[in-house]
Amino acid sequence: MPSDFSRYGVSPENIILYGQSIGTVPTVDLASRYECAAVILHSPLMSGLRVAFPDTRKTYCFDAFPSIDKISKVTSPVLVIHGTEDEVIDFSHGLAMYERCPRAVEPLWVEGAGHNDIELYAQYLERLKQFISHELPNS
Secondary structure (H helix, E strand, O other): OOHHHHHOOOOHHHOEEEEEHHHHHHHHHHHHHOOOOEEEEEOOOOOHHHHHOOOOOOOOOOOOOOHHHHHHHOOOOEEEEEEOOOOOOOHHHHHHHHHHOOOEOOOEEEOOOOOOOHHHOHHHHHHHHHHHHHHOOOO
């Protein structure tokens, strides 16, 4: 990880990166360049262009957020969480990101959840607790 982390006495194996929605873009970018304890992607997007134009099948040079091309470089364990009724970032984005993760763990697909209400479902906190407490190498 960048030298700032060691300056604060935090080692990479104690860092969990968590990104939600557009926040998954810098999370994936950072995780694709540095190993950490884990990555959690909450309602991730494949790319900005693919959100605006769902039929887009490849990455163009002007697509500023190509997470779908970076996720395969993430070497940390990854938990993907996505609502099946997401009205902002289609569920297909979460599924595609999960399928490209080399070290993906069992995802959480929240049946009936939209973009801004996943936290209201009991399985959300349960899955986070399970992942952090039992599935990480240094739990």
